[in-house]
Amino acid sequence: MKRMFDIAFLLAWLLLANSALQPDPLPSWNEGPVKESILSFVEKVTDYESQDFVPPEERIAVFDNDGTLWAEQPLYFQFLFAIDRVKALAPQHPDWQNEEPFASLLKGDMKGALAGGEHGLLELIAATHAGMTTEEFEMIVQEWLATAKHPESGQPFSHMVYRPMLELLVYLRARGFKTFIVSGGGVEFMRAFAEQAYDIPPEQVIGSTGKQTFEIRDGEPMLIKQPAVDFVDDKEGKPVAIQRVIGRRPIAAFGNSDGDLQMLQWTCAGDGARLCLYVHHTDAEREWAYDRQSPIGQLDKGLEEARTEGWVVADMKRDWKRVFAFER
Amino acid sequence: MKRMFDIAFLLAWLLLANSALQPDPLPSWNEGPVKESILSFVEKVTDYESQDFVPPEERIAVFDNDGTLWAEQPLYFQFLFAIDRVKALAPQHPDWQNEEPFASLLKGDMKGALAGGEHGLLELIAATHAGMTTEEFEMIVQEWLATAKHPESGQPFSHMVYRPMLELLVYLRARGFKTFIVSGGGVEFMRAFAEQAYDIPPEQVIGSTGKQTFEIRDGEPMLIKQPAVDFVDDKEGKPVAIQRVIGRRPIAAFGNSDGDLQMLQWTCAGDGARLCLYVHHTDAEREWAYDRQSPIGQLDKGLEEARTEGWVVADMKRDWKRVFAFER
Numbered sequence: 031m032k033r034m035f036d037i038a039f040l041l042a043w044l045l046l047a048n049s050a051l052q053p054d055p056l057p058s059w060n061e062g063p064v065k066e067s068i069l070s071f072v073e074k075v076t077d078y079e080s081q082d083f084v085p086p087e088e089r090i091a092v093f094d095n096d097g098t099l100w101a102e103q104p105l106y107f108q109f110l111f112a113i114d115r116v117k118a119l120a121p122q123h124p125d126w127q128n129e130e131p132f133a134s135l136l137k138g139d140m141k142g143a144l145a146g147g148e149h150g151l152l153e154l155i156a157a158t159h160a161g162m163t164t165e166e167f168e169m170i171v172q173e174w175l176a177t178a179k180h181p182e183s184g185q186p187f188s189h190m191v192y193r194p195m196l197e198l199l200v201y202l203r204a205r206g207f208k209t210f211i212v213s214g215g216g217v218e219f220m221r222a223f224a225e226q227a228y229d230i231p232p233e234q235v236i237g238s239t240g241k242q243t244f245e246i247r248d249g250e251p252m253l254i255k256q257p258a259v260d261f262v263d264d265k266e267g268k269p270v271a272i273q274r275v276i277g278r279r280p281i282a283a284f285g286n287s288d289g290d291l292q293m294l295q296w297t298c299a300g301d302g303a304r305l306c307l308y309v310h311h312t313d314a315e316r317e318w319a320y321d322r323q324s325p326i327g328q329l330d331k332g333l334e335e336a337r338t339e340g341w342v343v344a345d346m347k348r349d350w351k352r353v354f355a356f357e358r
Numbered sequence: 359m360k361r362m363f364d365i366a367f368l369l370a371w372l373l374l375a376n377s378a379l380q381p382d383p384l385p386s387w388n389e390g391p392v393k394e395s396i397l398s399f400v401e402k403v404t405d406y407e408s409q410d411f412v413p414p415e416e417r418i419a420v421f422d423n424d425g426t427l428w429a430e431q432p433l434y435f436q437f438l439f440a441i442d443r444v445k446a447l448a449p450q451h452p453d454w455q456n457e458e459p460f461a462s463l464l465k466g467d468m469k470g471a472l473a474g475g476e477h478g479l480l481e482l483i484a485a486t487h488a489g490m491t492t493e494e495f496e497m498i499v500q501e502w503l504a505t506a507k508h509p510e511s512g513q514p515f516s517h518m519v520y521r522p523m524l525e526l527l528v529y530l531r532a533r534g535f536k537t538f539i540v541s542g543g544g545v546e547f548m549r550a551f552a553e554q555a556y557d558i559p560p561e562q563v564i565g566s567t568g569k570q571t572f573e574i575r576d577g578e579p580m581l582i583k584q585p586a587v588d589f590v591d592d593k594e595g596k597p598v599a600i601q602r603v604i605g606r607r608p609i610a611a612f613g614n615s616d617g618d619l620q621m622l623q624w625t626c627a628g629d630g631a632r633l634c635l636y637v638h639h640t641d642a643e644r645e646w647a648y649d650r651q652s653p654i655g656q657l658d659k660g661l662e663e664a665r666t667e668g669w670v671v672a673d674m675k676r677d678w679k680r681v682f683a684f685e686r
Binding site: 087090164208217218221225231232233234235239242243244246250251253260266269270273274275276277278292295296299 | 415418492536545546549553559560561562563567570571572574578579581588594597598601602603604605606620623624627
């Protein structure tokens with residue numbers, strides 16, 4: 031009897047010691063049902079003995095970028111980049127003084143510049159992102175990222191990534207997931223920082239695209255970015271792009287806006303264990319608080335559907351111990 | 359003196375023993391300058407001490423599929439699949455009896471069916487590849503692959519892959535390369551066999567695409583294949599698709615036709631060590647012999663440019679010890 035007691039004690043001690051030794055993979059997430067949902071999902075799909083086990087090649091996780099992996103206020107960062115480019119290029123384009131959205135933008139009237147909606151935004155992006163080779167564009171973006179500062183935090187934009195989401199990316203990859211960005215942002219803009227910021231290589235970044243042409247100039251082949259939108263990777267476009275590029279339905283999807291709704295629907299309608307998670311911007315102090323009424327990152331229908339479908343909603347204020355790495 | 363001789367002898371013996379112990383990574387390639395070009399390229403880009411060293415994340419290798427990884431005669435296999443589908447679907451489409459290319463095809467007149475050129479081909483593919491979900495299409499292709507036989511060899515189509523190219527894929531991946539298919543073939547057709555045939559996952563298959571729509575039917579989200587061409591991944595389309603999907607210039611490219619020319623130009627115009635290789639179909643006995651005049655897999659301009667640029671041309675008859683695994 032004494033011996034059995036000793037063995038039970040030893041086992042209990044080993045179990046405790048073991049769990050105490052396992053470092054928390056998500057230290058910036060507060061304990062609670064949201065963190066628990068993530069951990070238990072990953073446990074069951076990676077456990078050979080679980081009936082929810084998913085082989086590594088099918089462990090595809092997709093992440094929206096703006097508002098999900100990094101901030102998107104007061105304006106999408108790519109839009110801030112475009113503004114800086116318009117200012118830099120304005121002397122060569124006198125016509126912009128009378129042409130929207132450029133005219134409003136040069137006057138500092140953001141509301142007027144945004145009046146054309148998402149399409150106007152993309153036109154602006156096309157105009158400031160075209161007429162150069164893909165390699166030249168990458169250099170321009172990298173130069174901007176190295177010098178530009180966020181208008182409110184004063185931090186370099188690469189510091190505006192969410193620490194809890196970085197931990198999540200690392201955790202998922204450590205458990206055999208392949209992590210993809212699937213974002214409305216321009217694919218080449220995102221690739222200029224995704225590898226360094228998120229450890230996500232260019233071939234795992236899916237985004238909106240502009241038209242490009244292959245040309246041979248003075249015997250040298252080059253790809254020239256054209257001032258025309260090719261594909262908008264938003265809303266219904268997201269599952270279409272996922273199928274076209276990845277060719278496999280993800281088992282986990284992370285977003286923050288109605289633009290991600292169809293991606294979450296497509297992901298979570300698949301068979302077997304699935305994880306769909308919305309990041310809900312609720313923290314006006316450490317970040318920004320916005321949802322149903324926001325012109326940027328609107329989350330309205332998605333919030334309803336998350337309730338109906340039982341998706342996970344991460345409340346930034348409640349669930350994140352820390353938002354940015356630069357916080358004290 | 360005796361001691362130095364002993365040491366030199368020992369070293370020479372060790373070197374010899376070492377090279378004898380290293381298994382040949384390309385046993386189906388005959389010894390000669392072509393095999394040597396491949397081996398020496400891979401050696402130098404993977405050797406830390408070489409000035410041509412390329413870090414693993416940049417070791418992108420792209421392969422055309424039809425005529426490069428598997429055969430394409432007497433017709434592209436996807437076209438043979440489409441013919442079988444037209445025959446299977448004809449009873450539901452009485453109009454096809456008077457409509458090209460269907461009418462010619464149903465009469466067994468391949469020349470007439472092909473008269474519309476590549477665009478006609480793609481129309482045919484769109485008509486036989488649409489009106490169903492992506493998952494239904496995958497099942498149709500897999501069923502066909504499991505039962506259909508090549509009209510001349512009598513082998514299942516999955517046996518029509520080139521053994522030397524399979525060895526090359528395995529060798530490159532073992533040396534840290536990421537291998538992609540970049541082909542004019544339909545991306546979803548190729549994905550149905552690429553993982554099993556080549557160990558290339560769906561997200562590393564780039565091809566021509568048809569339009570798809572995201573729809574919710576009876577509460578279930580689905581992607582429906584539409585009867586319209588979205589993108590033709592051939593000629594100038596290849597570097598454009600590489601940039602859009604991979605976002606990095608490959609360092610090695612393998613093709614067999616003029617449709618691959620721009621992909622090879624784009625790849626080999628980059629800085630540093632590069633490998634561009636054309637598979638030249640010269641073996642009428644073990645495979646097929648065709649190049650400048652062939653309506654399928656025409657290799658004319660490419661052959662000229664290979665000479666001018668010093669690209670490697672693999673002569674199937676001379677350089678391949680064995681073409682197919684089923685050969686005696």
